[in-house]
Amino acid sequence: MKASSGGMRMHVPRSLLLLAALAIPGIPAHAQGDAPLPHATAVTAPTTTATPLGADIGGLLDHARNTNPSFAAQRAETAAARERVDSAGALPDPNVQVELMDFTNEMRGGGTTLVPGRVGETRYRFIQPLPGWGKRELQSRTAAAKAEQATAGLDAAWLDLALTIKQAWLRYYAADREAALARETLALLGGLEEATLARYRQGLAPQQAVLRAQREITSQRLAQVGIEQRRRGAVAALNGLLARAPHEPLAAPGEPSALPAALDLAALVARARAANPALAADERGIEAARLERERTWADRYPDYSIGVTNNRPRGEDQSWDLMFEVMIPLQQSARRAREREAAYMVTAADARRAATGSRLAGEIGAAWANFTSARETQRLLRGTLLPQAQATRDATRAAFETGRADFDAVLEAERQLVDTRMNLLQSEVEARMALFEIEKLVGESL
Template structure:
């Protein structure tokens, strides 16, 4: 009696058989002309086309425009005054036409803020514009880190699919060896059936891996503002990992690099300037005016006007001063909280990167060669009948699990590296 995979297939539903046949054949070929082979091209594509980044750039430009206008003088006002428009003193009829009344007055008035108020308003608006620029940089770094993470998930799914297909080929070779020994009466039927079951399990795993790969491609395309099913090139190989930097030097670098910390620093400066400007409201504002008087039938004359605002509303002013003080304290606390958060995230990423780098080194340099040597020795011994089928199957599983663990460790380490680069810049 010859055992084939038909025995297992008869126990599966038709829909699952179709899915297994499609995904076991491998994914559709990647488009070599599409982006996605490396993360650098994807980041440049996002810089040009991302609507979220375009939004942040537009808001930063708007804040810069507000800063340019903040220190300007208020617009002057023009007044037209018609004296004795009823013409009662001249015994005529009423009129609203200049020159047809008792006297026409033309007045231009220019408000003048108190000393230093315009400069403080301009400086505060400039600090807010700088904070908007920093927030734009924060948004870009977050988008860049998200793209790196999505590309790494795409890379992991692509490589996992390759490992799963290789494992399937190994299982099929093991099945052929088991069938040959079964025909020779050297292996029981249960061992062949188990080999065929493992092959089917591997094909089912390929379905799940392909689904994850398609999901990773859709998520990456979404970050790039592309259609979910837009083609992506197969991810290329990873560059070597950089050495682990000292945390103290990395923390000092992050304090100078982090745009999130810079945004809070600019916000703190804006709050301080706003508090100073509020205190300047204790002093009056001014206005100057020039009036041209034109009496009907008489000689025109000129008047000069000087106006002073009297700061009498002390309760409201004191309330605004208390608000400004509280806003300044809140900005200081927000900056301190941002620095504490930065150091916490940097410490977590640094620890994950250091441990992940060691894990990758041990897996690639020690455990993987050991698993490959064990697998080769076990397969040779199984072909010669010196070990049973379970030992051969376990050796194949160990090599597959080790390769999967190495892939996951590489991806996790690269994720931690991406977090460090987001917080402290490129450390290569």
């Protein structure tokens, strides 16, 4: 919305000119719900999709899931953990030995050679190591638990990335709406300047009022520079999360979904304990630590090897040997240390899960308090302070028209209304920030 100086120089009476300059509408008060704030103009990239990139959070999340390099690395590590499940329970690779007996041929009166079949005797031996009973199954189960832990960690990493994107988009949204409010304020100040100039020419206002209006216009333009800088920074941050160039344009942010009227803290904590992926990762970590402890205990029992040997004496009939080998677990001190290590790892995993649960409850409580406070602030601003500021602005305009109020009173009334609208925007941003944090902690959208 812009005030046109050319339109205000049309052939209309001075009184109508003043009324037209002051008749800039504000945001209407709503008893319930979230009132939409004005949009700021943004440069949008050509697109063929129904929702341009940047207009809402959903499109950004879909784009980031496929393009964010950090999440791609986490996804590849999770896939690698899954592949380790099949190999964990596999048998060790066998060994093949070739033994050359009497390679100097002293017993047969020949020369030294390393060619099989030309020495005194050639032995071909095949050896297959065999882990003790149950060890392979424990290794497979441990790898499976670690793969599930990695999968839960991937879900937690996505929630962290989604929260970062939501917060960046919300800063983009706030800067866009601040820019719209700043443009409306600048248009209002332009109208007040014209009206004050008209009254000054008629001797009804001092020169200081004109200078004050011009100074306020300059201050508002400086404020617009800061707002635009924040907007560009938000766009660069979003593009960085989407693996795009910092200067690539985004569509103007649309209106987000309505905020819930209230949230139940006890229900949120219960949902977090049931669905939070970080807590699920700790649960899988406990299972993996316990299985690793069982596998360490299984090292008290020996491993085995079997072997088959083909003996080929030169010039004689070949024969076969069967070998059975047992590993003797003599290193008791080392094994006991590994068992104590595994037991401590189980204790650490249990403590880590408890710490995560306590942290989740505390963070949910803090975010819930922020959300509740911001929603109450919104209710008071929208239901009480905003209508009061609008009524004060309208009364001051009428008094200014009849000469019963000076320029400073009009400017102060308009400033209070703008500040109220900015506070309303800020409380909305705070409520959404808290809601996004809660969604991350409970592991789902609310």
